[in-house]
Amino acid sequence: MTQSSLFATYARADLKFEKGEGAWLTTQDNRRFLDFAAGIAVNSLGHAHPHLVQALKDQAEKLWHVSNLYDIPGQQRLGERLCAATFADKVFFTNSGTEALECAVKTARRFHYDAGSPERTTILTFEGAFHGRTLGMIAAGGQEKYLEGFGPKAPGFVQLADTDIDLVKAAIDETTAAVLIEPIQGEGGIREIEPPFLRALRTLCDESGVLLIFDEVQTGVGRTGQLFAYQEAGVEPDIMGIAKGIGGGFPMGACLATAHVAGAMVPGTHGSTYGGNPLAMAVGNAVLDVVLEEGFLPQVAQTGLILKQRLAGLVDSFPDLIEGIRGRGLLLGLKLSFPPAELLSACRDEGLLTVPAGDNVLRILPPLTVGQAEIDFALHALEQALTKVSASKANSHNK
Numbered sequence: 134m135t136q137s138s139l140f141a142t143y144a145r146a147d148l149k150f151e152k153g154e155g156a157w158l159t160t161q162d163n164r165r166f167l168d169f170a171a172g173i174a175v176n177s178l179g180h181a182h183p184h185l186v187q188a189l190k191d192q193a194e195k196l197w198h199v200s201n202l203y204d205i206p207g208q209q210r211l212g213e214r215l216c217a218a219t220f221a222d223k224v225f226f227t228n229s230g231t232e233a234l235e236c237a238v239k240t241a242r243r244f245h246y247d248a249g250s251p252e253r254t255t256i257l258t259f260e261g262a263f264h265g266r267t268l269g270m271i272a273a274g275g276q277e278k279y280l281e282g283f284g285p286k287a288p289g290f291v292q293l294a295d296t297d298i299d300l301v302k303a304a305i306d307e308t309t310a311a312v313l314i315e316p317i318q319g320e321g322g323i324r325e326i327e328p329p330f331l332r333a334l335r336t337l338c339d340e341s342g343v344l345l346i347f348d349e350v351q352t353g354v355g356r357t358g359q360l361f362a363y364q365e366a367g368v369e370p371d372i373m374g375i376a377k378g379i380g381g382g383f384p385m386g387a388c389l390a391t392a393h394v395a396g397a398m399v400p401g402t403h404g405s406t407y408g409g410n411p412l413a414m415a416v417g418n419a420v421l422d423v424v425l426e427e428g429f430l431p432q433v434a435q436t437g438l439i440l441k442q443r444l445a446g447l448v449d450s451f452p453d454l455i456e457g458i459r460g461r462g463l464l465l466g467l468k469l470s471f472p473p474a475e476l477l478s479a480c481r482d483e484g485l486l487t488v489p490a491g492d493n494v495l496r497i498l499p500p501l502t503v504g505q506a507e508i509d510f511a512l513h514a515l516e517q518a519l520t521k522v523s524a525s526k527a528n529s530h531n532k
């Protein structure tokens with residue numbers, strides 16, 4: 134092992150990619166991989182999408198950064214387009230998902246403060262949640278493995294064991310500011326929250342003066358076959374964090390809110406040096422150009438259905454290994470009867486990249502532009518990999 138100058142925070146695979154094109158990645162030593170990880174649901178339009186490359190190049194030749202001391206026309210444009218396409222009236226741009234949620238929580242608390250209820254600071258979250266890695270968001274996610282060794286857990290976050298409306302009702306008191314939830318838990322294992330629960334949550338929040346925050350960092354921007362997952366459930370939040378897909382690989386995020394709630398975020402209450410810089414805005418607008426094109430989202434939904442059916446066929450062939458298929462659109466997961474590491478590595482040997490998640494799930498996250506030939510390749514690779522894992526399990530049983 135050569136000594137690395139990097140923090141050892143990541144368990145990295147020994148692959149060095151040099152080039153990407155569509156759903157495919159090529160390593161420095163010229164091996165090709167089909168990318169069904171998509172940078173963890175980030176490369177929504179695949180690699181080197183010509184429209185995104187052009188937008189970034191054009192902007193790079195004009196202006197990179199000026200800070201939020203000045204108007205940034207690309208922010209106005211992307212903000213207006215996001216608001217036109219969602220429940221929101223106002224947008225704050227960030228550089229990442231976790232910052233989008235930090236802004237969401239600050240906005241919720243400030244709203245109550247402004248409304249004369251400064252005691253409303255508590256955020257209710259759910260078991261299995263993931264909201265990012267800042268000190269605030271590891272407290273929100275509530276996972277011991279992310280909190281351990283990092284000092285006192287930030288106060289003001291209470292985690293509920295289940296998506297049970299009576300549990301939420303019992304947890305709400307005069308200090309509750311908001312409920313924060315992913316409509317589909319991503320890192321937690323592609324766990325879909327039932328729309329009736331989300332609707333009951335909306336009603337309960339309305340009745341008790343509590344705000345509803347959706348974390349659509351992973352589910353958003355077309356991943357589920359809708360622009361946002363909440364649209365399928367027919368429930369609108371007051372505040373929403375997005376990131377990943379909106380940048381198509383350029384680091385950016387956003388906090389969206391209704392005018393009523395965002396009104397409390399007056400000058401000086403929040404800021405970011407880079408957030409919404411011209412490069413990020415050029416790419417974000419270019420991503421929306423493609424995702425909002427007529428027919429794009431129905432195509433994602435259709436491709437998702439086909440892929441899900443094909444994956445379901447694997448459950449029939451490997452019933453001991455796969456317990457079921459989770460998710461919708463192109464946010465899919467194989468629920469396994471064993472930890473996903475072994476299958477992930479067997480897939481990689483077959484030239485297919487995937488992502489592990491909690492709850493023994495292997496996430497399948499193709500670019501939204503994925504085609505039929507690539508799905509065929511992926512299914513063949515998965516079948517080979519599952520056959521290999523199955524044989525190795527039979528072997529270790531017989532020993």
Ligand SMILES: *Cc1c(COP(=O)(O)O)cnc(C)c1O
Nearest residue numbers: 229230231263264265319350351
């Ligand atoms: C990835 C993710 C985050 C954190 O986003 P970063 O850009 O890594 O900060 C937050 N919430 C969800 C649901 C995510 O999937």
